[in-house]
Amino acid sequence: MKILELDFEAGWRGGERQTFLSMQQFRAAGHEVHILCRSGGKMAERARADGFVVHAYANVAGVLAFLALHGSGYDVLHPQTGHMLSWAVLTRMFHRRPVVYSRRVAFALRGTFTRYKYHHVDQVVAISQACADSVRALGVTDIEIIPSAVLPVRPDTARTDALAAQLGVAGRRVVATTSALTADKDPLMLVDAVAALHARRNDFVFVHFGAGNMAEVVKERVIEQGLERVFLFAGYQQNVEALFGLFDVFVMSSREEGLGSSVLDAFSARVPVASTDAGGLKELLADGRGLLSPVGDSAGLAAHVDTLLDASSQVVGMVERAYEYVGRVHSVEAMANGYLRLFERLVQRRKAPH
Structure with a gap:
C-alpha cells in the first residue's frame, strides 16, 4: 500500500x-x-x-x-x-x-x-x-x-549522569513528569502537589521536562510556594524516555488526557506512577498498575507520590504488573x-x- x-x-x-x-x-x-x-x-x-x-x-x-x-x-x-x-x-x-x-x-x-x-x-x-x-x-x-x-525504553546512562550533575540532584530522590506546560496538563495543581509533598518530606526534588505557554505562570507559582530549590525545570528534551533511569516516581497531573504515552514509558522503564484519573489515564493505571487520584486533587496526588517513594513490596509488585502490561498491550x-x-x-x- x-x-x-x-x-x-x-x-x-x-x-x-x-x-x-x-x-x-x-x-x-x-x-x-x-x-x-x-x-x-x-x-x-x-x-x-x-x-x-x-x-x-x-x-x-x-x-x-x-x-x-x-x-x-x-x-x-x-x-x-x-x-x-x-x-x-x-x-x-x-x-x-x-x-x-x-x-x-x-x-x-x-x-x-x-x-x-x-x-x-x-x-x-x-x-x-x-x-x-x-x-x-x-x-x-x-x-x-x-x-x-511505545518502544522499550533504553536508558542512556551517560546522558542521565550528566543531567543529574547539571541539576545537582545527587543524593536526593527524583520525582518527575514529562508534559507540556499547558492548561490541560494542570501544571499549577502539580506545583501545589509538590508543595504538599515537601511539607511531608524533604529528601526529594521534582523535575519538570517540557515547555509550553504557561511556563512563566508556573514559575511564578513555584516562587510563591518557596519551591525554587525543589521544583526544577529541565525544559524540552528530545528522547526524554532515555532519562527515565533518573526517576524514582513518575507523575501526571492532567485534567484531560487521551491515554498518556509518557506513562507507558514509565511502565517500560519500571518507574512507579502516580496520576490523576483524567481520560485514558484511569485505563492505564487500572488493575493495580499505579495510583490514581481525582483530577485537581493536589493533596491526593502528593500522598500517592509519598507512598511510592517508600518503595514497599506493594510498589515493587505494581511496577512489575505495569511492565508486563506495556509489553503485552502497547x-x-x-x-x-x-x-x-x-x-x-x-x-x-x-x-x-x-
Missing part, C-alpha cells in the same frame, strides 16, 4: 511520536509511506532525517491543494490531528480515498462541522475508551480501539498490525465492485 500520514503540528508531543512510530512500522512492513505536515515543524525535520518523503506546507491552502491534486495517488489517507481530518474530509470529492482518523484526545467535541466530519470519515480509531466516548457523543458508533505504542508491532489490517480492509472494500 501507499499510505499518506497527515500531521500539521509544529512541535513534538506524544501524538507526533505515535505518528512517527506508525510511519516507521508501516515502512518496515513493506509499505510506501509519505508524510504531509507543516513546513519548518519538528515532524518535517525528523521525517526527512529518517528518509521519508515529506510534503511540507506553511498554510492550509498548500495542504488543501496537495490533497486535491495528489491525494488520489495514495491508497489510504491517515490524518492524526483534528485539522488534518477537516482538510482530508473537505477534499474527499477530489481524492476519493479512504480516510482513517486517529483520535488521541478525550475532550468534548462540539459544532456542526465537527459532527459532519466525524460522520464522513471512513473509520475513526481511538487510542482509549475515553477517546472513543468523546466521539460516540456525536452519534458515531463504529469506532475501533488501537492503543498507542508494543509497536501490535499497534502497526492493527492499523494495517484496517487499511487493507478499507482498500479492498473500495476496490470491490458495487
